[in-house]
Amino acid sequence: MDFTEEQIERYSRHIILPEVGGRGQAKLLKSKVFVLGAGGLGSPSLLYLAAAGVGTIGIADGDCVDMSNLQRQVIHNTDTVGKPKVHSAAATINKLNPDVNVVPFHGRLTVDNIREIIRDYDVVLDGSDNFPTRFLMNDAAFFENKPLVSGSMFRFDGQVSIFHPAKGYPCYRCLYPEPPPKGLVPSCQEAGVLGALAGVIGVLQAVETVKQVLGIGESLAGHLMIFDALKMTFRKVKVRKDPECALCGENPTITELKQYEEQACEFKAATCES
Amino acid sequence: MAIKVRIPTPLRKITNGSDEVAAEGCNISEVIENLETNYPGLKERICEADGKLRRFVNIYLNDEDIRFKKNLETELKENDEISIIPAIAGGKF
Numbered sequence: 454m455d456f457t458e459e460q461i462e463r464y465s466r467h468i469i470l471p472e473v474g475g476r477g478q479a480k481l482l483k484s485k486v487f488v489l490g491a492g493g494l495g496s497p498s499l500l501y502l503a504a505a506g507v508g509t510i511g512i513a514d515g516d517c518v519d520m521s522n523l524q525r526q527v528i529h530n531t532d533t534v535g536k537p538k539v540h541s542a543a544a545t546i547n548k549l550n551p552d553v554n555v556v557p558f559h560g561r562l563t564v565d566n567i568r569e570i571i572r573d574y575d576v577v578l579d580g581s582d583n584f585p586t587r588f589l590m591n592d593a594a595f596f597e598n599k600p601l602v603s604g605s606m607f608r609f610d611g612q613v614s615i616f617h618p619a620k621g622y623p624c625y626r627c628l629y630p631e632p633p634p635k636g637l638v639p640s641c642q643e644a645g646v647l648g649a650l651a652g653v654i655g656v657l658q659a660v661e662t663v664k665q666v667l668g669i670g671e672s673l674a675g676h677l678m679i680f681d682a683l684k685m686t687f688r689k690v691k692v693r694k695d696p697e698c699a700l701c702g703e704n705p706t707i708t709e710l711k712q713y714e715e716q717a718c719e720f721k722a723a724t725c726e727s
Numbered sequence: 728m729a730i731k732v733r734i735p736t737p738l739r740k741i742t743n744g745s746d747e748v749a750a751e752g753c754n755i756s757e758v759i760e761n762l763e764t765n766y767p768g769l770k771e772r773i774c775e776a777d778g779k780l781r782r783f784v785n786i787y788l789n790d791e792d793i794r795f796k797k798n799l800e801t802e803l804k805e806n807d808e809i810s811i812i813p814a815i816a817g818g819k820f
Contacts, residue, residue: 584783584816607815608736628792629814631782679812684746690790690812 454479460552464506477667478506482552484666487511487574489562489590491538493646494580494604496528497655498662503546503553505663510546511574513558514538517725525648535726562586564710567593576665578602578658584632585713591616591625592710595700600665600674601625604658609647609682611654614692615661615674618701622674627695627702632713650682730758730803733810741769750809755786756799758809773811783814 456464456475460482467473467481486507488495491514502510518529518541526538533541539557546555558570567589571577577599579590587605594601598619605612616624657678664670679688700707732750734742742748748766752758756778763770773784778799780786786793787810793801803809 582816584814587816605815610736610815612812612815628785629783632816633781633783633814677812679810681746688790688810690787690810691792693792693795695794 454482460506463550463552467505472669473667477669480668481506481663481666482508484576485509485511485574486662486666487513487571487577488580489513489578489586490580490582491526491528491542492516492522492580492582493525493606493648493651494655494658495578496526496542497652498578498580498604498659499528499542499546500549501656501659502662503550505659506550506552507663507666508552509554509556509574511556511558511570512539512542513560513562513570514542515559515561525646525651527652537725562589562593564589564712567710568597571597571599574599576600576602576662578604578662580604580655580658583715585715587625588632588713589710592700592707595619595624596710602658602662602665604654606646606650606654608645609650611650611657611680611682613654613657613661613673613678613680614676615665615672617674618694620674621694623692623694624698624701626700626707627698628677628692630695630699647682650680653680653682728753728803728805731808732758732762733808735811735813737813737815738769738772738811741766741772752803754797754799754803755788755793755801755809758803759799773813785812786810787812 464478467478468475484507486502488499491512516538518533518536518538520534528545529541537559539559543555543557546553577594581587595618600615600617603614618624661673675692676689677692696703729749732748734746750758750761752761759770773781775781788801789808
């Protein structure tokens with residue numbers, strides 16, 4: 454593909470990297486990445502994916518920007534409080550890089566729509582904040598054969614991995630077969646998260662996504678990266694493909710998408726101004 | 728035999744805030760029982776009533792998931808490190 458003068462300048466620090474080059478940058482510009490959630494993890498991921506020139510970025514989120522989000526959700530700002538997160542994120546991305554075609558979806562992903570929504574993307578990134586959505590995303594990515602760049606966090610801890618059963622790697626259910634049942638989680642008031650931790654985990658997801666698109670380096674597939682912000686340690690442990698996995702194992706019992714019930718405290722009515 | 732056990736954030740209330748505790752045992756089961764003696768309530772957070780590990784909690788021996796070794800019967804040796812690694816999803820465990 455031919456770059457414009459502006460693109461050569463904009464992406465020059467990529468293009469001069471031998472591992473990326475003009476060819477890699479062209480790959481990025483042709484790539485399509487889907488990001489689930491424009492929240493703590495999605496915000497930093499989206500900013501770096503947009504800056505990198507990922508050509509098409511899909512964003513799904515049913516929430517609107519709340520003042521309490523701004524402590525970590527850096528793609529939004531004080532002026533967009535009350536607006537749908539996908540529109541707030543799209544506006545920021547458009548200002549950052551006009552090369553990016555943003556495809557916003559303001560709503561909830563369900564068993565009925567998720568497979569079709571992610572179908573046209575090369576890579577899907579999970580920045581969700583609850584287990585029902587996390588398992589739904591994993592199962593949908595499996596059925597659609599997409600690499601899933603997964604990130605999650607809790608207070609001062611974060612986890613990152615890539616799940617890609619189509620290439621022989623484990624899925625999220627190989628690591629954690631089922632979500633926690635109701636009643637075993639602390640109340641939402643007990644939760645909380647260090648804002649900058651979202652940046653660490655979200656940006657690691659962006660790094661893995663860009664590597665996946667470029668096909669360079671060693672991916673996190675088959676491993677789980679665990680970050681402890683208080684101790685400032687990264688630990689990488691192995692994730693094995695489980696032959697008895699109910700989804701991607703030898704005798705699967707999950708043959709279609711299933712919707713887990715939400716924890717009561719996960720439900721937030723989306724109060725949007727427009 | 729003294730084994731080092733890494734405690735994840737959601738369980739540190741039970742260990743009085745410690746992120747790492749010492750436990751005794753020759754296999755994972757024995758370590759869990761020893762932890763329960765010193766930190767009552769910890770076992771039920773990571774095990775089902777029948778003693779099996781909960782499906783959203785993993786235990787790693789060094790960098791290997793014990794499910795792919797001998798699970799709770801996995802034997803331990805001096806200087807081994809155990810990590811309890813629960814699924815996390817933005818504040819839930």
